[in-house]
Amino acid sequence: MPLFEYKGVTAAGKKVSGVFDAEGLKSAKSKLRKEGVVVLDIHEGGRTAAVRRGEVRFGAGGRVRVRDLANATRQLATLISSGLPLIEGLNVVVEQEENAALKRALSSARDDVREGSSLAEALRANTKAFSSLYVNMVSAGEASGTLEITLDRLADFLEEQSRFRSRMASALAYPAFMTIIGVGVLFFLFSFVLPRVVGMFEDSKQQLPFITTLLLFVVNLVSSWWWAILALLGGAGYGLKRYIGTAEGKEKMDSLFLQLPIFGSLIRMIAVSRFTRTLGTLLQSGVPTLAAFDIVKSVVGNTVLANAIHKARENVREGESIADPLRRSGLFPPVVVQMVSVGEKSGELEKMLLKVSDSFDRTVEARIAALMALLEPSIILVMGVVVGFIVIAILLPILEMSSGVR
DSSP states (O other): OOEEEEEEEETTSOEEEEEEEOSSHHHHHHHHHHTTEEEEEEEEEOOOHHHIIIIIHHSSSOOOOHHHHHHHHHHHHHHHHTTOOHHHHHHHHHHHOOOHHHHHHHHHHHHHHHTTOOHHHHHHTOTTTSOHHHHHHHHHHHHHTOHHHHHHHHHHHHHHHHHHHHHHHHHHHHHHHHHHHHHHHHHHIIIIIHHHHTHHHHHOOSOOOHHHHHHHHHHHHHHHHHHHHHHHHHHHHHHHHHHHTSHHHHHHHHHHHHHSTTHHHHHHHHHHHHHHHHHHHHHHTTOOHHHHHHHHTTTSSOHHHHHHHHHHHHHHHTTOOSHHHHHHHSOSOHHHHHHHHHHHHHTOHHHHHHHHHHHHHHHHHHHHHHHHHHHHHHHHHHHHHHHHHHHHHHHHHHHHHHHHHO
16 A cells, blocks of 8 residues: 655644555545544655654654653553553553653554454564564563563563663763863873973973873873874774674673673673573563574674573573583672573572572662772772882972072
8 A cells, every 4th residue: 555644633733644555645635634633734655664764754754762661661561451442542642652752653653453463463563663572572472461460561671771770870970070060171181281391301302201201101102102193092082982893893792791790601601691580571471482592592792692592592492401501601790600501400590590680689789889989999009100200200300400500
């Protein structure tokens, strides 16, 4: 069917616009009239449904934030559990949504559901707004007749994800700000201030101390070649980004990150927490184990762990338990393997996975808080050492010159 693009006004005087398919122009106008829209302009568009649902509707209107999606999911779950039909619930959520990208995504899903699609099928068309995890959980909820319960679990999962990100961002904000300001101040000093201060030493015929000679070298280098230094750093960053973008580069960098002292174990714990929480939520919602593994390996954020999860999936498909291949990989902490094993034997695997994730999240937060508490004085100490170096390098020749005069 052809696509029609329209602009109109609702009975409440609100301007609306969008794209939808219909059998013809007359049918399109009739459809809008039934929805209470006074058509101001309507014409046939030349785009395919796939583009409509993907790039055109969602590409230019920002991004869907996890917090907004969690709120919308919670609202829809509450409306459905109150006995409201799905279409009516989607109408209410669309009207209340303030995020433009999510509003368009939900509006498109509502239109597809109205035309006969299931909710999961409608959401699957909008991959930029709804992840495979989201779609598969909704599909499992529809199949089991527990959509409202599944949506509640999805909202819990998304809210926890949003809270964790917010806590991490809050913990890292101040040290990152301090680092940026410190580096900027030092760069300004070496590029524009110190060249004038130490210029008098270059005209001096006396033998300068080594520390002053070193300062002169650094100042001349930075003040004369600051543009080349910035270009070199930018080029190195771009090259590293391109390398990480390749499969080989991504795997090597992820492997390196896991081997870093202190931070390596932290990165591993964050990835394992994502693995256990996502897998537990999917299994709890009725998603098949193999399908859940396919989804989980894409959300851990580390290629090395994703490869281990893929191998575990293949072993599970051949009849093994989940705990055994995780243990053989050597990448998962013993407590995780043990809890998974206990959960499989007791039939409460989902609960065990979620408990592991909660425990790891608390540990990660405590470790990051401790690291940030050490990082702030460390930054101040480094700044103090640099400033002390500059002061000593300037004062030494001045003191020698004053001694020579006396």
